[in-house]
Amino acid sequence: MNDPEALLHYLDVLLKESNFTKAARELYISQPYLTQLIKRIEKKLGTKIINRDRTPFSLTEAGMIYYKYLENISYSDQQLDRDLAPYTQPNKEIIKLGILESLGSFLLPRLLPSFLQKNPNVEIQLFENSPRKNETNLLNGDIDCYIGQTPETISHDLDYLVKNGEQYYVVIPQNSPYFRSNKFILEADDLDLKEVLQAPMVLSASESAIRHQVNGLFQKFHIKPCIVLESKSIITATDLALRGVGLTISSASILSRMRQTPVNLLKIDENLIYINFFIATKKEAKISSSLQELIEEFKNLDLS
Numbered sequence: 001m002n003d004p005e006a007l008l009h010y011l012d013v014l015l016k017e018s019n020f021t022k023a024a025r026e027l028y029i030s031q032p033y034l035t036q037l038i039k040r041i042e043k044k045l046g047t048k049i050i051n052r053d054r055t056p057f058s059l060t061e062a063g064m065i066y067y068k069y070l071e072n073i074s075y076s077d078q079q080l081d082r083d084l085a086p087y088t089q090p091n092k093e094i095i096k097l098g099i100l101e102s103l104g105s106f107l108l109p110r111l112l113p114s115f116l117q118k119n120p121n122v123e124i125q126l127f128e129n130s131p132r133k134n135e136t137n138l139l140n141g142d143i144d145c146y147i148g149q150t151p152e153t154i155s156h157d158l159d160y161l162v163k164n165g166e167q168y169y170v171v172i173p174q175n176s177p178y179f180r181s182n183k184f185i186l187e188a189d190d191l192d193l194k195e196v197l198q199a200p201m202v203l204s205a206s207e208s209a210i211r212h213q214v215n216g217l218f219q220k221f222h223i224k225p226c227i228v229l230e231s232k233s234i235i236t237a238t239d240l241a242l243r244g245v246g247l248t249i250s251s252a253s254i255l256s257r258m259r260q261t262p263v264n265l266l267k268i269d270e271n272l273i274y275i276n277f278f279i280a281t282k283k284e285a286k287i288s289s290s291l292q293e294l295i296e297e298f299k300n301l302d303l304s
Helices: 004-017 020-027 031-045 061-088 101-118 131-139 209-220 234-242 289-299
Strands: 093-099 122-128 145-149 158-166 168-173 200-204 226-231 248-251 263-267 275-282
Touching: 004 020, 004 031, 004 061, 020 031, 031 061, 061 093, 061 122, 093 101, 093 131, 093 289, 101 122, 101 145, 101 234, 101 289, 131 145, 131 158, 131 275, 145 289, 158 289, 168 234, 200 209, 200 234, 200 248, 209 248, 226 234, 234 248, 275 289
Parallel strands: 093 122, 093 145, 200 226
Antiparallel strands: 145 275, 158 275, 168 248, 168 263
């Protein structure tokens, strides 16, 4: 077998089950076939790839190298398919869309289903990177459009359409001294924001759009934040705050997807922090009719 995806799946199941018979049953293959497959791979490599003398099974150091090799091969194959798509599927239009992962989890389920249903000849390829990486990719022509936040900060070499943003809150968990029982939403004047922002904070990483705005908020109040933890994902930071690791600043769209828990959401005045969404294209770049339609879908998106 030379299919790296299949080999990765076989190894994953074998490591999970730590038993050849059970793994083979889950994979719908025979146990002798699975056993011989692993032995053939080890004979070819000249070393063991799985520690199977004890349970649970684990990869040997050589096995970890081989597993990473399979991952790289799989990724290269997928990238080759994507790069060849304009030639192997000439009747299908490819739109390469850059977006931050946490933003994509909110916007894309609202944007793409109806668009793809209306445009069955279009394939969307997602590039989930940091805002700066997406902007660089767009300027270099590696992607066709970029959906992001805070259009005030993007390059003048990009055209963009702005969509209204959303309310932001300080997330105050139950273990915080600022928590108020029997309340959920706190109005902006219910607490002293400057004082609250000096509490231990869980924040998104410095390269995120929301973090730029949050840093500006700290600067307005001349506060050096007490950061206990940072995450590349605003979703992770929000969930950690909900679990009492510290306070954070998050948006309505993120919070609406979180589990219900005793928490206060302190509204932040829109004059202090407010983030708009945008979709950007490179200036003077040729915009296909499908991409123009995607931009219109974004413009008319209902974010309520």
